Amino acid sequence: MTTAAPAARLTSRTAYNTAVDQALTASAAYYKDGDTTLDDASYDALARGIAAYEREHPDHKRADSPTGKVGGGTAPVGDVAHTVPMLSLDNVFDVTGLEKWGASLTRRIGGPVTGGYAVEPKLDGAAIAARYRDGKLVQLVGRGDGAHGEDLSHAIGTIVGLPMHLPDGVTVEIRGEVLLSQAQFEKANEIRLAHKAKMFSNPRNGTAGTLRAKDRPYVIETTFFAYGAVGLDGVDVLSGDTHEAVMAQVAALGVQTTSSTEVGLRVCTTLAEVQARVEEIQKLRPELPFGIDGVVIKANDFAEQKAAGFATRHPHWAIAYKLAAVEAQTRLVAVEWNVGRTGIIAPRAVLEPVVVDGSVVTYATLHNPAFIRDSGLKIGDTVKVWKAGDIIPRIESPVIALRTGTETDIALPEACPKCSGDIDKSGERWECAGGVNGSCGLLPSLKYAVGRDQLDIDGLGVTYLEALVEAGFVNDTGDLFFLTRDQLVQATGSEKRADSLLAQFDKAKEQPLNRVFCSLGIVRTGRTLSREIARHFGTMDKIRAATPEALAEVNKLPGANAPKIAAHIAAMGPVIDKLVKAGVNMVEPSADSGDTTGSKLLTGEVVVVTGTMHGPLAGRNRNQMNELIENAGGQASSSVSKKTTILVAGEGAGSKLAKAKELGTKVLSEQEFADLLADHFS
Ligand SMILES: NC(=O)c1ccc[n+]([C@@H]2O[C@H](COP(=O)([O-])OP(=O)(O)OC[C@H]3O[C@@H](n4cnc5c(N)ncnc54)[C@H](O)[C@@H]3O)[C@@H](O)[C@H]2O)c1
Numbered sequence: 283m284t285t286a287a288p289a290a291r292l293t294s295r296t297a298y299n300t301a302v303d304q305a306l307t308a309s310a311a312y313y314k315d316g317d318t319t320l321d322d323a324s325y326d327a328l329a330r331g332i333a334a335y336e337r338e339h340p341d342h343k344r345a346d347s348p349t350g351k352v353g354g355g356t357a358p359v360g361d362v363a364h365t366v367p368m369l370s371l372d373n374v375f376d377v378t379g380l381e382k383w384g385a386s387l388t389r390r391i392g393g394p395v396t397g398g399y400a401v402e403p404k405l406d407g408a409a410i411a412a413r414y415r416d417g418k419l420v421q422l423v424g425r426g427d428g429a430h431g432e433d434l435s436h437a438i439g440t441i442v443g444l445p446m447h448l449p450d451g452v453t454v455e456i457r458g459e460v461l462l463s464q465a466q467f468e469k470a471n472e473i474r475l476a477h478k479a480k481m482f483s484n485p486r487n488g489t490a491g492t493l494r495a496k497d498r499p500y501v502i503e504t505t506f507f508a509y510g511a512v513g514l515d516g517v518d519v520l521s522g523d524t525h526e527a528v529m530a531q532v533a534a535l536g537v538q539t540t541s542s543t544e545v546g547l548r549v550c551t552t553l554a555e556v557q558a559r560v561e562e563i564q565k566l567r568p569e570l571p572f573g574i575d576g577v578v579i580k581a582n583d584f585a586e587q588k589a590a591g592f593a594t595r596h597p598h599w600a601i602a603y604k605l606a607a608v609e610a611q612t613r614l615v616a617v618e619w620n621v622g623r624t625g626i627i628a629p630r631a632v633l634e635p636v637v638v639d640g641s642v643v644t645y646a647t648l649h650n651p652a653f654i655r656d657s658g659l660k661i662g663d664t665v666k667v668w669k670a671g672d673i674i675p676r677i678e679s680p681v682i683a684l685r686t687g688t689e690t691d692i693a694l695p696e697a698c699p700k701c702s703g704d705i706d707k708s709g710e711r712w713e714c715a716g717g718v719n720g721s722c723g724l725l726p727s728l729k730y731a732v733g734r735d736q737l738d739i740d741g742l743g744v745t746y747l748e749a750l751v752e753a754g755f756v757n758d759t760g761d762l763f764f765l766t767r768d769q770l771v772q773a774t775g776s777e778k779r780a781d782s783l784l785a786q787f788d789k790a791k792e793q794p795l796n797r798v799f800c801s802l803g804i805v806r807t808g809r810t811l812s813r814e815i816a817r818h819f820g821t822m823d824k825i826r827a828a829t830p831e832a833l834a835e836v837n838k839l840p841g842a843n844a845p846k847i848a849a850h851i852a853a854m855g856p857v858i859d860k861l862v863k864a865g866v867n868m869v870e871p872s873a874d875s876g877d878t879t880g881s882k883l884l885t886g887e888v889v890v891v892t893g894t895m896h897g898p899l900a901g902r903n904r905n906q907m908n909e910l911i912e913n914a915g916g917q918a919s920s921s922v923s924k925k926t927t928i929l930v931a932g933e934g935a936g937s938k939l940a941k942a943k944e945l946g947t948k949v950l951s952e953q954e955f956a957d958l959l960a961d962h963f964s
């Protein structure tokens with residue numbers, strides 16, 4: 283199945299002492315926040331070397347040696363006493379190890395195992411004890427040193443699978459693993475990215491940090507699976523003579539167990555069956571929505587468990603059958619920068635090939651420039667790589683201790699690697715800012731341009747756009763208006779569709795300036811700001827002539843963004859020229875310019891629209907309604923406040939209508955509003 287890395291060979295007392303120091307440092311970091319310098323295989327090899335040395339030289343054994351201790355004696359220990367010790371598990375790595383364990387078990391219980399072996403996944407997270415008193419979840423306790431653990435009760439309410447209440451007011455302690463599922467891990471990193479917090483390098487590390495964190499400004503959800511239960515306060519509600527029976531009761535109480543998954547508890551009669559089940563679980567592993575690092579095998583019968591007994595660090599009646607590590611160490615050879623379809627410029631690590639989780643890994647994601655900066659990664663570094671299932675391989679952290687001094691800094695790109703245009707570096711993810719050639723992210727920009735709130739070209743979906751781009755017919759939005767019928771037939775495969783699109787393009791030429799401008803996808807502008815800009819300047823010529831200072835005067839436009847916007851408008855010159863040549867409208871009908879009489883119907887009104895539009899306004903989405911309001915001189919807003927002067931209530935109006943009534947705001951039905959604005963739409 284997997285082979286254990288050979289034990290580190292320690293040939294002197296000095297080597298032994300160094301090894302113990304290394305193991306203690308790594309282990310302390312591992313349990314604190316997962317940020318250790320060793321991968322698990324290296325740690326285990328070191329630990330085995332230490333144990334071997336101590337067997338040969340018992341008198342050299344240090345009191346702080348990690349051998350024989352839960353969590354190597356380094357896990358954070360709190361002051362909550364465990365009712366029954368929470369122990370580690372001894373490991374085997376192959377069928378030979380399994381059989382050896384089976385033989386020792388038989389010896390200890392004085393005969394063959396008759397109650398069978400319970401086989402469960404070894405969940406890769408952190409162990410906790412969840413205490414329920416009178417049916418209420420009152421305390422969470424970490425494993426600690428096995429005898430005492432940290433109080434982790436602050437995490438109550440953030441763990442899926444661990445209900446706040448149990449039926450019938452039972453008092454019981456449920457034990458199990460807290461972990462981040464693959465989806466929770468991705469979500470957690472999105473949240474961390476948004477909060478400028480360091481990304482978790484893998485789900486297990488994320489779990490340790492998350493459980494212990496107390497005052498984060500955000501909540502990260504985790505998952506719990508129970509794998510045991512014990513009595514509490516002298517009460518023992520669990521009846522049954524086997525692990526299987528108790529787990530069935532735990533599940534019946536509403537606590538999540540692995541029985542809800544494909545790899546849930548299975549009782550096997552023979553070790554051969556156990557081995558077959560281990561292989562089955564190994565096969566299922568890549569598709570599981572959470573990480574496992576092995577399979578746990580337990581004597582199912584409690585009487586047999588009792589007869590087998592405990593060592594200081596682990597029970598004799600259970601064993602962890604380790605699966606191949608999903609983490610490995612290798613070297614960072616180079617960093618490539620790729621421009622994705624959406625214009626995002628993402629760094630990718632080129633690695634010395636290494637086998638992780640059964641496949642060769644040569645590339646890993648480096649997420650974004652901030653990750654590179656925060657991790658302090660250099661070319662030539664030894665790095666830990668993590669991969670599980672279908673997840674893109676990730677670089678965890680550089681192993682600083684293995685630096686030789688020849689490592690070099692990673693150069694960040696100055697210009698877009700694809701079009702040499704500017705890079706928008708304002709976000710965590712860098713983006714191609716378009717540049718004069720603007721070919722990066724062409725498809726998404728076309729898709730945006732033809733969207734309902736921009737040029738509104740119905741029926742021109744991504745598939746056809748892709749075909750048009752692929753055929754070389756379209757290189758920017760302007761080209762759309764010069765497409766011939768033949769080209770459209772070729773790209774869409776239908777004469778009817780081609781004709782309908784030609785009609786759509788003609789219609790789009792009549793769109794007001796605000797939509798035409800919006801279709802350019804200028805950085806830092808969206809629908810609302812496009813309307814403001816169009817209204818402020820009135821014509822495309824005036825927009826193009828506007829200095830950053832002039833742009834900064836536009837309502838709602840943050841002054842700091844003005845230079846970027848001006849630069850991007852200038853860069854889009856060739857596209858705008860094409861649109862002009864095609865006869866696309868470049869004037870805003872409702873522009874402010876020159877019109878200072880303020881004679882428009884909604885001048886001075888702050889209007890909120892809620893519910894769905896029917897009657898004459900049917901089918902208009904919120905953006906289109908806002909457009910209408912602004913064209914009539916009003917100000918569109920999304921929430922009802924004291925400033926609101928009119929609420930337009932469509933079908934299904936709810937809380938906003940209630941609030942408006944409460945504030946005494948004027949409420950108009952859709953029909954009334956339509957009548958009022960009769961001149962403003964056709
Ligand atoms: N990389 C490092 O620096 C470093 C340092 C220390 C330890 N480690 C790793 O940690 C491991 C040993 O640590 P450990 O004692 O925390 O864990 P362990 O491997 O001894 O396993 C015991 C734990 O397994 C968990 N578990 C998951 N599923 C279970 C199930 N179905 N039934 C019972 N228990 C289940 C429980 O949390 C339990 O506490 C080693 O594999 C080692 O590689 C790594």
Ligand SMILES: [Zn+2]
Nearest residue numbers: 698701714722
């Ligand atoms: Zn580019």
